[in-house]
Structure formats: C-alpha cells, structure tokens
C-alpha cells in the first residue's frame with residue numbers, strides 16, 4: 142500500500158500494480174503543510190480522494206477518516222464514511238484506534254463498508270501519546286494484541302500496525318486471519334505501507350522506518366534550476382517549443 146493524494150500520482154502507482162492506495166490524513170502534513178494530522182477536515186480530504194479514484198482503475202482506494210469525523214458515535218462514523226464512498230468514490234475507509242472504536246467499526250461493517258483498522262502509533266492521538274513514539278513495548282503490547290483481535294472480530298478487513306516492535310507485529314500477524322500492514326513494524330507483517338513523499342525522497346526529515354527509493358527533492362531542485370537558468374539565458378524556449 143502507498144499513499145496518494147492526486148490523480149496523476151495515483152495513476153503511476155496504479156499502473157505499477159500497487160494494489161491499495163491510501164488517501165491518508167497525512168495529507169494534513171504532506172499536502173496542506175500542517176505539523177500534525179489533527180487540523181485536516183473531511184472537506185479537505187474529499188476532493189483528494191475523488192482525484193485518486195479518478196486517477197486509478199485497478200487499485201482499492203482507502204479513505205482515511207480524519208480526526209473528529211468518527212469518534213463521537215457510530216452514527217457520525219457512518220455519515221462520514223458514507224460521504225467518502227458516495228461523493229468521492231472510495232472503496233473502503235480507515236480509522237484509528239482499538240476497543241474505543243469497536244462500535245464504529247461494527248456500524249460501518251453492518252452498512253457494507255470495508256474498514257481498515259490502525260493500531261500502535263495512531264497519529265490522531267499524538268497529544269495523548271506524548272509524541273511520535275514507538276508503541277506496544279511491554280504490557281501495552283498485550284493490549285494492542287487484544288485490540289487487534291477485537292477489531293478482527295468486529296469485522297475489520299485489515300489492520301495497519303504503525304511504529305511497534307517487530308516481535309509484536311509478528312505475533313499479531315500470526316494471531317490474526319486478516320492481513321496486517323506495517324509501517325515501522327518490521328518485516329513480518331503481511332504487507333507494508335509508506336507515505337509516497339517519504340519513499341520518493343521529498344520529505345525533509347523522514348522517520349527511521351522510511352527507506353528512500355529516490356531523491357525527488359534533489360531531482361526537482363536540479364530541474365527547476367535548469368528551467369530558471371535557461372529562461373534567464375534565453376536557451377528556453379526555442380523554435381522546437383514554439384508555434385508559427
């Protein structure tokens with residue numbers, strides 16, 4: 142799974158055979174420039190989700206439900222998820238949390254909405270967690286395991302495990318029949334997810350779990366400087382890029 146927030150990026154990943162595209166609430170940070178995921182709203186994410194759906198044809202498009210759009214009640218969760226499915230064309234939704242969101246998961250699943258769960262470092266709770274820290278060390282690992290089992294029982298079709306020790310992710314993966322999708326959770330999960338700007342090298346200070354597969358920031362810097370230089374010197378445009 143890879144994140145996507147626009148049609149052209151979604152098309153590249155879809156055609157490369159990435160099976161699941163996540164329109165993450167990480168858009169708050171990588172698209173909108175906030176310093177956490179908390180400020181982003183349903184109205185901010187809806188057009189990005191619609192663009193990713195239009196840009197892809199094979200991938201499952203998962204819409205991340207933003208902070209405050211599902212926690213109040215199962216009814217609120219259903220209203221929000223229905224908007225992402227009806228107005229943006231999402232195929233599934235993702236929400237953060239364990240036991241405290243089980244009623245929401247059950248309501249969505251009952252309504253025919255596939256639900257991806259998210260445990261471990263749940264960034265919408267960064268203020269309660271005290272920062273972006275590894276979760277599930279020691280006894281809280283057993284709580285995470287029981288949350289994962291409860292989410293599976295409630296009908297979630299998969300679960301993201303973010304920033305947890307590899308050994309815990311391996312135990313959870315072995316204990317569930319639904320797939321686990323890791324980010325900073327080691328090699329034993331069934332799948333992996335990264336934010337695309339992280340794996341492409343656009344993010345200034347990526348987390349330890351990020352592997353940089355490209356240096357997009359450097360390549361873009363080089364290209365835009367060439368454009369500016371050629372405009373300044375008159376080397377661009379020539380007849381080749383002009384109409385007569």
Ligand SMILES: Nc1nc(=O)c2c([nH]1)NC[C@@H]1CN(c3ccc(C(=O)N[C@@H](CCC(=O)O)C(=O)O)cc3)CN21
Pocket residue numbers: 166167170171178262264273274275304336338339344347348349350
């Ligand atoms: N660009 C981007 N990539 C992401 O993966 C991502 C976002 N944004 N925004 C939403 C959340 C926030 N995420 C984060 C942000 C920071 C760390 C981080 O700095 N982690 C520490 C771990 C410290 C410890 O050992 O406990 C690190 O140094 O990697 C982790 C996940 C993951 N998500």
Ligand SMILES: CC(C)C(=O)C(=O)O
Pocket residue numbers: 144163164165166167168205259301303324334335336
């Ligand atoms: C990093 C993934 C799992 C996410 O929730 C997001 O991009 O918002």
Ligand SMILES: [Mg+2]
Pocket residue numbers: 165166167178205
């Ligand atoms: Mg998210």
